[in-house]
Amino acid sequence: MGFSRDLLRGSLDLVVLAELSCGERYGYQILSALRARSGGRIDLKAGTLYPILHKLERDGCVRSRWDESAGRDRKWYGLTEKGRGRLAENTREWLDYARCVRGMLGGEGAAVEGAV
Amino acid sequence: MGFSRDLLRGSLDLVVLAELSCGERYGYQILSALRARSGGRIDLKAGTLYPILHKLERDGCVRSRWDESAGRDRKWYGLTEKGRGRLAENTREWLDYARCVRGMLGGEGAAVEGAV
DNA sequence: CTCGATATATCGCTGCCCTAAGTATAGCTC
DNA sequence: GAGCTATACTTAGGGCAGCGATATATCGAG
Numbered sequence: 001m002g003f004s005r006d007l008l009r010g011s012l013d014l015v016v017l018a019e020l021s022c023g024e025r026y027g028y029q030i031l032s033a034l035r036a037r038s039g040g041r042i043d044l045k046a047g048t049l050y051p052i053l054h055k056l057e058r059d060g061c062v063r064s065r066w067d068e069s070a071g072r073d074r075k076w077y078g079l080t081e082k083g084r085g086r087l088a089e090n091t092r093e094w095l096d097y098a099r100c101v102r103g104m105l106g107g108e109g110a111a112v113e114g115a116v
Numbered sequence: 117m118g119f120s121r122d123l124l125r126g127s128l129d130l131v132v133l134a135e136l137s138c139g140e141r142y143g144y145q146i147l148s149a150l151r152a153r154s155g156g157r158i159d160l161k162a163g164t165l166y167p168i169l170h171k172l173e174r175d176g177c178v179r180s181r182w183d184e185s186a187g188r189d190r191k192w193y194g195l196t197e198k199g200r201g202r203l204a205e206n207t208r209e210w211l212d213y214a215r216c217v218r219g220m221l222g223g224e225g226a227a228v229e230g231a232v
Numbered sequence: 233c234t235c236g237a238t239a240t241a242t243c244g245c246t247g248c249c250c251t252a253a254g255t256a257t258a259g260c261t262c
Numbered sequence: 263g264a265g266c267t268a269t270a271c272t273t274a275g276g277g278c279a280g281c282g283a284t285a286t287a288t289c290g291a292g
Contacts, residue, residue, distance in 0.1 A: 006279080007213045009249065010122030015220045028270050038216050048249060050272065071258055072270060091221055097119045098214050100154050104131045105207055121280065122248070128280080144239050164280050166241060188239055188288055 002041050014094055015042065016052055017079065017087040020062060026074040027053060053077055061086045118157050130210055131158065132168055133195065133203040136178060142190040143169060169193055177202045 019030050031049055034042045056062045061083035067074045079087065135146050147165055150158045172178045177199035183190045195203065 003209065003213045003216075004126060005249070006126030007210070009125050009279095010120055011217055012249080015217060018220050018222070026270080028268095034220075037220060041212075041216060045250065046271070047251070047253095047273080051249085054272090073257085074269095075271070093119065094123070094217065094221070096157075097123050098218070100119075100157060101127050101131060101210065102214070104134050104150075104153060105210075106134065125248090125279065142239080144237095161281060162240070163242080163282070163284095167280085170241090190239070 002043050008042065011094065012044070012048070012052055013056065014087070014090045016049070016056070017061070017083060017090065020077060020079045020083070021087055024076045024078040026067075026076050028074075030077075056083065059086075118159050124158065127210065128160070128164070128168055129172065130203070130206045132165070132172070133177065133199060133206065136193060136195045136199070137203055140192045140194040142183075142192050144190075146193075172199065175202075 015034060016030060019025060019033055025033065027046070027049055030053075031044055031046065034044060053062065053064070057064055057077075059082075060080060062077045063080050064075050064077050067076055131150060132146060135141060135149055141149065143162070143165055146169075147160055147162065150160060169178065169180070173180055173193075175198075176196060178193045179196050180191050180193050183192055
């Protein structure tokens with residue numbers, strides 16, 4: 001099933017930023033994309049995603065615009081320059097962290113899977 | 117410096133269990149070992165570690181014994197069978213999670229580092 | 233003999249994520 | 263056209279985990 005809540009914690013901003021790095025997305029689309037790309041294991045609720053987007057916007061990492069041309073109103077989000085910087089920085093930190101924990105697992109991890 | 121608090125969250129039980137898989141350890145020793153093996157980036161506070169050990173013990177994953185032979189009292193912790201099972205299970209889940217997030221990062225991650 | 237390192241324990245604060253509830257439109261079925 | 267489901271966004275409230283602070287005690291160095 002889904003990953004334990006605490007595993008995702010701390011990676012959520014990162015995966016959202018990563019998703020936006022491919023181009024503009026609206027909220028509901030992000031939820032579906034993450035679910036699809038993770039094989040259903042990252043299944044964020046709306047109440048989790050939107051506050052993250054709002055916080056990223058407050059921080060100047062994303063920019064949003066309403067699109068009312070379609071039947072349903074949609075709010076599109078896109079990365080700012082600052083957001084790209086944040087993504088690069090968070091990515092570096094995450095890879096660092098993953099390599100570190102992977103090292104801790106040592107033989108245990110290797111026994112399960114050769115490489116991450 | 118250290119990893120963001122939330123990144124570690126959800127991996128703490130795992131790294132503690134992994135550390136114990138090498139043999140018996142006492143609390144202060146675990147703190148030092150994790151700090152050393154992570155290059156100082158996993159720098160748990162005592163107030164973080166001991167509650168984790170107590171919880172693992174309540175869950176039957178670790179067993180503890182006091183050693184008063186040395187000047188300073190030490191409480192040694194060791195994995196139980198159940199603990200080994202938990203370690204294997206958590207390791208599998210973590211590797212799964214890492215592979216998943218790594219996939220999300222796509223080109224971004226690859227640009228920074230070839231593999232985790 | 234004072235200071236810092238060793239060694240364990242507990243409590244309260246903070247902050248993140250989730251649950252839940254709320255609003256609203258589009259499109260389908262009957 | 264009534265009702266259901268999927269789409270689409272928002273906010274308020276609560277739980278829980280780790281951190282900082284605090285307490286206690288021994289040991290070695292200066």
